[in-house]
Amino acid sequence: MSEYPLSVTDVLIIGAGLAGERAAIEAASQGLNVTILSLVPPRRSHSSAAQGGMQAALGNTAMGRGDSPDIHFADTVKGSDWGCDQDVARMFVEMAPVAVREAAHWGVPWTRVSTEKRIYDGEEIHEDPEKVGLITARNFGGTAKWRTCYTADGTGHALLYTTDSMVLKLGVTVHDRVEALSLIHDGERCYGAVARCLRTGNLRAYAARTTVIATGGYGRLYGVSTNAVINEGTGMAIALETGKVPLGNMEAVQFHPTGLVPSGILITEGARGDGGHLLDKNGYRFMPDYEPKKKELASRDVVSRRMIQHMRRGYGVDSPYGQHLWLDIRHLGAKHIETNLREIASICRKFRGIDPVHELIPVRPTQHYSMGGVRVNKYGQAYGLQNLFALGEAACWDLHGFNRLGGNSLAETIVSGKIVGEQIAEYTKDVSLDIRSTLIDRHVQDQADRIQKLRDRRDGTEDVFRLRHEMEEILREHVFVFRSAEPLAEAVRQLHALHERTSDIRLRGRGLGADPELSAALRLPGMVKLAYCIAKGALARTESRGSHFREDFPKRDDENWLKRTLAYWSSERNEPVLDYEPVVITESPPGDRGYGEATSGPASKK
Amino acid sequence: MEARNLTFRILRYNPETPDVKPYLQDFQLVEEPGMTLFIVLNKLREEQDPSLRFDFVCRASICGSCGMLINGKPNLACKTLTKTLPDVTTLMPLPVFKLLGDLSVDTGVWFRDVSLRTEAWIHTDEVFQPDVPEGKMDNELAQKIYEAERCIECGCCIGGCATANIKPNFIGAAGVNRVARFMMDPRDKRTEQEYFEVVGSEDGVFGCVGLMACDDNCPVGIPLRSQLAYVRRQMALAGWHMSRNKK
Ligand SMILES: Cc1cc2nc3c(=O)[nH]c(=O)nc-3n(C[C@H](O)[C@H](O)[C@H](O)COP(=O)(O)OP(=O)(O)OC[C@H]3O[C@@H](n4cnc5c(N)ncnc54)[C@H](O)[C@@H]3O)c2cc1C
Ligand code: SF4
Ligand code: SF4
Ligand code: FES
Numbered sequence: 001m002s003e004y005p006l007s008v009t010d011v012l013i014i015g016a017g018l019a020g021e022r023a024a025i026e027a028a029s030q031g032l033n034v035t036i037l038s039l040v041p042p043r044r045s046h047s048s049a050a051q052g053g054m055q056a057a058l059g060n061t062a063m064g065r066g067d068s069p070d071i072h073f074a075d076t077v078k079g080s081d082w083g084c085d086q087d088v089a090r091m092f093v094e095m096a097p098v099a100v101r102e103a104a105h106w107g108v109p110w111t112r113v114s115t116e117k118r119i120y121d122g123e124e125i126h127e128d129p130e131k132v133g134l135i136t137a138r139n140f141g142g143t144a145k146w147r148t149c150y151t152a153d154g155t156g157h158a159l160l161y162t163t164d165s166m167v168l169k170l171g172v173t174v175h176d177r178v179e180a181l182s183l184i185h186d187g188e189r190c191y192g193a194v195a196r197c198l199r200t201g202n203l204r205a206y207a208a209r210t211t212v213i214a215t216g217g218y219g220r221l222y223g224v225s226t227n228a229v230i231n232e233g234t235g236m237a238i239a240l241e242t243g244k245v246p247l248g249n250m251e252a253v254q255f256h257p258t259g260l261v262p263s264g265i266l267i268t269e270g271a272r273g274d275g276g277h278l279l280d281k282n283g284y285r286f287m288p289d290y291e292p293k294k295k296e297l298a299s300r301d302v303v304s305r306r307m308i309q310h311m312r313r314g315y316g317v318d319s320p321y322g323q324h325l326w327l328d329i330r331h332l333g334a335k336h337i338e339t340n341l342r343e344i345a346s347i348c349r350k351f352r353g354i355d356p357v358h359e360l361i362p363v364r365p366t367q368h369y370s371m372g373g374v375r376v377n378k379y380g381q382a383y384g385l386q387n388l389f390a391l392g393e394a395a396c397w398d399l400h401g402f403n404r405l406g407g408n409s410l411a412e413t414i415v416s417g418k419i420v421g422e423q424i425a426e427y428t429k430d431v432s433l434d435i436r437s438t439l440i441d442r443h444v445q446d447q448a449d450r451i452q453k454l455r456d457r458r459d460g461t462e463d464v465f466r467l468r469h470e471m472e473e474i475l476r477e478h479v480f481v482f483r484s485a486e487p488l489a490e491a492v493r494q495l496h497a498l499h500e501r502t503s504d505i506r507l508r509g510r511g512l513g514a515d516p517e518l519s520a521a522l523r524l525p526g527m528v529k530l531a532y533c534i535a536k537g538a539l540a541r542t543e544s545r546g547s548h549f550r551e552d553f554p555k556r557d558d559e560n561w562l563k564r565t566l567a568y569w570s571s572e573r574n575e576p577v578l579d580y581e582p583v584v585i586t587e588s589p590p591g592d593r594g595y596g597e598a599t600s601g602p603a604s605k606k
Numbered sequence: 607m608e609a610r611n612l613t614f615r616i617l618r619y620n621p622e623t624p625d626v627k628p629y630l631q632d633f634q635l636v637e638e639p640g641m642t643l644f645i646v647l648n649k650l651r652e653e654q655d656p657s658l659r660f661d662f663v664c665r666a667s668i669c670g671s672c673g674m675l676i677n678g679k680p681n682l683a684c685k686t687l688t689k690t691l692p693d694v695t696t697l698m699p700l701p702v703f704k705l706l707g708d709l710s711v712d713t714g715v716w717f718r719d720v721s722l723r724t725e726a727w728i729h730t731d732e733v734f735q736p737d738v739p740e741g742k743m744d745n746e747l748a749q750k751i752y753e754a755e756r757c758i759e760c761g762c763c764i765g766g767c768a769t770a771n772i773k774p775n776f777i778g779a780a781g782v783n784r785v786a787r788f789m790m791d792p793r794d795k796r797t798e799q800e801y802f803e804v805v806g807s808e809d810g811v812f813g814c815v816g817l818m819a820c821d822d823n824c825p826v827g828i829p830l831r832s833q834l835a836y837v838r839r840q841m842a843l844a845g846w847h848m849s850r851n852k853k
Contacts, residue, residue, distance in 0.1 A: 040661075041714025043759060044669040101740040107728040107793055109752040112745040133742030152752050157668065161755060165727035168718070176714050177706075199706055200621070228663045262640065265666045320638050350667060350685040352640045362640075465652040509657045513622040514707065517656035 004444050005204045009035040009173070010428055012192050012208035014180045014235055016042035018156070018410065019392025020214030021163045022417020023424060028170040030425040035173045035206065037180055037195060039230050042164050046216050046228040047413060050156030051343075052268070053138060053148035054410035056096035060113050060134040062127050063120070063146035069093040071144050076408060077588045079142045080401025081546035081556060083249070083564070085584040088378050088399050092415050099414045100135060100149050108162045110135040111150055140406040141269065141299065148407040153343060156410060163414070178204070181522060182238050183211065183388070184435075184443045190388040191435045193238070194447050196522070201513040203447055205440050209431040210424055213239055213374055213382070213390040221531050222367035223472025224264040226256055235394045237526025239374045240533070244384035246566035246579065248375035248396030250530065251537035254404060254547045255481050257303040259366025262321035263351055267363060271329055271344055272296040274336070278307065279326040279360065280315035301403070301547050304365035304481045311364075319362065326360040333357075365481050369393070369409065371400045371547070372534075375566055379427075380420030383566070387431055389424055391416045398564065401583070402546025451511070454521050460506025464521045467505065471498055471524075471531050479535045484551040488539035495532040496575060502528055533567040533576045540578055541565065558590045610637040613694040614646065620657070621707055628705075630696070643676070643683035643697075647709075659707035667825065670758030673700050673765065674709050680762035680823045683709075700765035713761040720781045724804050728794045747790070754787035757828050763820035775809045779820035779830040782811055786833045789840065802846045805837055 011027045013020045016038035028034045038045065059067035072093040077084060104110055113136040118125045120139075140148040151158040167174065177198040184191045184205070192208040215235025219227025239245040258267040272278075277285045278296055287295045290306040298306070307325055310316070316323030329337060329344070334357045337345050341356075348354045348361055374390035375383045376397055382388040391397065392413050399412055478491035502525040511518035543557035544550050566579040612635050619628040633650050644665045651658040663671040665684045672683040675698040677691070688695075703711035720726075757780055764770045764778045777785075785805045788794045805811055811834060821831040 040663055040669075040671065041718065041759075043717075044663045044671050044714065046664070046669075048758075049664050049666065049668045098736045101738075102734050102736070104740045105732075105734045105793070107791060109743075109748045109755060109791075110740075111752075112743050112748050114745040116745075133744060135740055136745075152749065154752065154756060157758070158752060158755055165721070168721055169725075169727040174718075199712075228669065229665060230663055263642070263644070263665060321640075347666075351642060351687075353687045353689055354640075465656070507656070509655075513620070514659075515657055516651065516659055 006207060007035060008207045009033050010209050011212065011424060012206050013212040013214055014193060015214030015216060016174060017045035017214060017216050017392060018047040018160055018163055018413035019417050021167050022414045023212060023214065023391060023421035024172050025166050025170060026418060026421025027425045028172050032425055032428055037178045038176045039179055041176045042174060043160060045160065046231055048157045048160045049228060050410050051153050053150030053155045053407050055147045055407035056100040056149055056411060057093065057147055058097050058135055060131045061137050061146055062125050064137050067145035067147055072147060075143050076405060078593050079403055079405040081403055081593060082590040083401025083545055083583060085398045086586040086588060087584050088397050091419060092399055095415045095419060096411050099418050103159060103162060103414060104135060106162050106166055108158050109151055111152060112136055142405045180238060181447050182443060183242055184440055185242050185385055186439060187244060189386040191439065194443050198514050203444055205444050207435045207440060209433050210387045210389060210428045212424060213394050214392045215394045217370040217393040218530055219367050221527055222475050224259065225367040226259055226264055226266040232523055232527055233530045234523055234526055236373055237530055239382065240529055240569045241526060242385060243570040245382050246375050246384060246568045247533055248372055248398060249565050250372035250533040250567055251541055251548050251565060252371035252402045252546065253367060253534065254369035254371060255304045255365045256368040257300055257307060257365050258327055258363040260347065260351060261319065261324040261362040261364055264366045265347055265351055267327065267344055267361065270341060271327060274340060275332055276327055276329040279328050280310060281317040286310050305549060307365055308481045324362045324364040327363045328360055329356050330358060369404055371402060371404055372396050379423040380416065389420060391420045402548055454505065454507055454518060455511045457506050460504045462501050462504045462506060464505050464517060464524055467498065467501060468524055471528055475531055479538055482549060482551050483538050488535060491535040492539055495528060495535055499528045499532060499574065529569055536576055537565045537567055537578060562590065610693060612637050612688060615694060615696045617698045618708055619705060637688050641688040643686045646688060660709040670760035673760040673762045674698065675700060680765040682760060682825045700761050702764050702770050703761060713759060717759040720777050724777065724781060724785050726784050726788065729796045730793060751787060751791055754783055754833065756826055757783055758826055760825060762823045762825055763830060766819040766823040768817060769813050769815055773813055776813045777810055779834060782837055783828055783830060783833045786837050798840065798844045802841055806841055806846050811838055
C-alpha cells in the first residue's frame with residue numbers, strides 16, 4: 001500500500017453548508033474534536049444562495065399574530081402531502097424559534113419589526129409598538145401566518161457567514177477543496193472516509209468515531225437546476241455505495257416554474273405574484289386556458305405542469321438551449337419593476353443582458369430541491385450502518401415528505417443541526433476509536449485503483465462529459481414534472497445502460513493531479529446511480545403525491561402509498577432495489593391539502 | 607446578425623508541471639445569445655481542453671468563487687456577458703492569492719486567515735437563553751450591519767489593490783469592512799482599543815494609500831470608501847495613532 005496522510009478525529013462532518021456547520025458547532029462545544037470537509041471554502045456552500053428566508057413561529061408581526069408551533073406543524077404536514085414523519089415535524093416546529101433566536105445571539109442581522117408604513121393587499125399593516133425591534137417575518141406560499149424570518153434579500157448568506165464565524169471561533173478544523181470519495185466501513189460500522197484533495201489530487205484518509213453526511217442536494221443531476229454547480233449528490237452516492245445505507249424517497253423532486261434560461265437561476269414567484277404573465281411562442285397567454293381561476297398564480301407544481309404541457313403541444317420557443325416559454329412583466333411598468341421587482345430586473349440584466357421593462361424573460365420549469373436523501377431516523381442516524389449520521393438537504397429526516405414548503409429548508413438546516421448535532425455529540429462519547437489500519441488501507445487502495453484504471457484505460461470509448469449530458473437529458477425528458485409509466489420505464493432502461501457505460505470512460509487528458517476531467521469521471525458513476533434510484537422509485541410509485549405527479553395515476557393513494565421508498569444498491573448488483581416503510585403519523589390523519597389537483601381519493605386510472 | 611467568433615486568451619499554469627512557466631493560450635468559440643463567461647469556460651473545458659481549471663459554485667454572483675481579471679479588471683466571471691466583451695478577451699487569475707492552476711486561486715484560505723486575525727465573530731460573555739425572547743434591535747441598524755455583511759469574499763477589491771499586491775499581510779478593504787461590521791454591532795462587546803489593535807496598523811488602514819481601486823472593483827457594491835472612512839474616523843475620535851500600537 002502506498003503512503004497516504006491519515007487524520008484522526010472524533011467527528012468527521014462531510015459538508016460545510018449550514019447543516020454541517022451547525023452540527024459541528026454543537027459537537028465542538030461539547031469538547032469533541034471535529035473535522036469538516038468541503039469541496040469549496042465553507043462560505044461558498046450552496047446555503048449562501050438562499051434569499052427568501054426561514055420559517056419559525058415567532059409570531060412577532062401583525063400578520064403573524066397568534067402563530068404557534070401547532071400551526072407551523074399543520075402547514076408542514078399538509079405541505080408534505082402527509083408524506084413526512086410527524087414526530088420529526090413536531091420536534092422541528094418546536095425548536096425552530098429557539099434556533100432563530102440563537103442565530104440572532106450569534107450575530108445574524110435579522111430584519112426587525114418596524115413601524116415603517118407597509119401596505120399589503122390594499123390594507124395598511126399596523127405593527128404592535130411593543131414588538132418593534134423583534135425579529136420580523138414575511139409571507140411565503142403554503143403558510144397560514146406570516147412566519148418566514150429573513151435578512152433583507154440575503155438570508156442564507158447572513159446565516160452561513162454567522163454560523164461559520166462560530167466554527168472559526170471554536171477552532172473547528174476545516175479542510176476545504178477536499179472531496180469525500182467513499183465511506184470506510186466493514187458492513188456494520190462506519191469508520192470515516194477516503195477523500196481526494198482537489199488542490200493536488202492526492203488521496204487521504206479520515207478516521208472518525210462518527211461520520212456525518214451533510215453534502216446538500218443533487219440538483220445538478222438534472223443539468224439545469226437552481227442549485228449551485230457543486231450540488232452533485234456525491235454524499236448521497238457514497239452512502240448508497242456502501243450497499244447498506246438506503247436512500248429515502250428519491251423520486252420526490254421539487255421543480256420551480258421560472259428558472260431563467262439557460263442558466264437556471266431562480267426568478268422568484270414575486271414576478272407572477274405581482275401580475276406577471278406567461279406567454280408562448282406566439283405571444284399568447286396560455287395559463288387561463290388551463291387554470292381559469294388561479295391562472296399564473298396556481299401553486300408551483302401546478303404551474304410547472306401546465307408549462308410543460310403547453311410546450312409539449314408545440315408552443316415552446318426554440319433556442320440554442322432548448323425549448324422555453326416567456327415571462328412577461330413589461331405591462332407592470334418601469335416604476336414597479338425598478339422598485340418592487342428590483343432583484344428580478346438585476347438578474348435579467350446581469351445574466352441575460354435583457355431589460356425586462358421592454359423585453360420578455362425566457363423561463364422554464366427547473367429542478368429546485370431534493371426532498372429525498374440518506375434515510376435517517378429522528379435522531380439523524382443513518383439506516384444500515386452504525387456511527388453514521390446525515391442531515392440537511394442530503395438527508396431524508398423526513399420533514400418534507402413529498403413537497404417542502406418555502407422557508408422550511410433553511411430552518412431544517414439549523415434546527416436539525418442543533419437537534420442532530422446534540423445527538424451526535426452524546427453518541428460519539430460512547431464510541432471507541434477501534435479502527436483497523438488494514439481496513440483503511442483497503443478502502444484507500446480501492447480508490448487508488450479506480451483512479452489508476454481511469455488513467456490507464458486507453459481503449460475506452462465513452463466521454464465523461466457526453467455521458468453526463470445524456471444522464472441529464474434522460475432525467476429532463478422522462479423523470480420531470482410529469483411522469484407516467486412509459487417514459488419512466490424508458491428512463492430506467494436508458495439509465496441502466498448508461499450505468500454500464502460509465503465503466504468504459506476514457507479520459508481525453510492525462511488525468512494527473514487535481515485534473516477536473518478526472519474529478520468528473522470519479523463522480524459520474526455515483527450520480528448515475530442516484531438518477532437510477534429517482535427513476536425507478538418514480539416508476540414504482542403509482543400515485544400522485546406532492547411534487548411527484550403521475551399522469552396515469554393523478555390521485556393520491558393513501559391506501560397503498562402512505563409509505564416511504566427506500567432504495568438500496570448492493571455491491572453484487574448493477575441496479576437499485578426498492579423497499580418501503582410506513583410514514584409516522586402521530587397527530588394529523590391524511591386529509592385534503594386544499595391546493596393542487598392531486599388531492600386524496602382512491603387511485604384511479606385515467 | 608452574424609454570430610461573432612470570440613477569442614479567449616487564457617493564462618495556463620499546471621502545478622503538476624512546475625517547470626513549465628505560466629503562458630497564455632488562445633481558445634476560439636462562436637458567441638451565442640445570453641452567453642456568459644460561465645458558459646464559455648465550461649464549453650471550453652468540455653469541448654476543447656478538459657484540463658482547464660477555474661472555479662464556479664453558484665454561477666449567480668452570490669458565492670464569490672469566480673473572481674478573475676477580465677481584460678485586466680477584477681470582476682465576477684459568472685455575471686460577465688460576452689456581449690460586453692471585445693472579440694479578443696484576456697482572462698487571468700486574480701493576483702495576491704495563491705495560484706492553484708489556470709484561473710483558480712485560493713481566495714478561501716486568504717479570507718479565512720483574515721477572519722481569524724480580525725477575530726471576525728461576536729465577542730460576548732452573555733449566554734444564550736433559549737426561553738427568552740431575542741434582544742431588540744433597531745431595524746435600521748440591522749440593515750446597516752447587513753450592508754457590510756453582504757461582502758461575498760470574491761477578492762476583487764484585493765486583486766486590484768496596490769497595497770495588497772506588495773504587502774502580504776495587508777487585510778485590504780474587505781478586511782477593514784469586516785471589522786467595521788463588528789464595530790457597528792452592539793452584540794459585540796469588544797472595546798474600541800481591541801478593534802484598533804487589528805485595523806490600526808500597517809496591515810490595516812495605515813497601509814491603505816486611498817486610491818479607491820477597491821471601491822471601483824467591488825461587484826456587490828459594498829461602500830468600501832465609506833467603510834474605510836468610518837474606521838478612520840472612529841480611530842481619530844479615540845485618539846488612536848499607529849505609534850501607540852507599535853510600543
Ligand atoms: C436558489 C435557491 C434558493 C433557496 N432559497 C431558500 C429559502 O429562501 N428558504 C429555504 O428555506 N430554503 C431555500 N433553499 C433551499 C436551501 O437553501 C438548501 O436546501 C440548504 O441551504 C441546504 O443546506 P445544506 O447544508 O444541507 O447543504 P449545502 O449548503 O448545499 O452544503 C453542502 C456542503 O457539502 C459539501 N460537499 C458536497 N459533496 C461533498 C463531498 N463529496 N465531499 C466533501 N464535501 C462535499 C459542499 O462543499 C458544501 O459545503 C433555496 C435553494 C435554492 C437552490
Ligand atoms: S483604497 Fe486602500 S484598500 Fe482600497 S485599493 Fe487603495 S490601497 Fe487598497
Ligand atoms: S468587499 Fe466587495 S470586492 Fe471585496 S471581497 Fe467583498 S464583495 Fe468582493
Ligand atoms: S460563481 Fe458564485 S459568484 Fe460567480
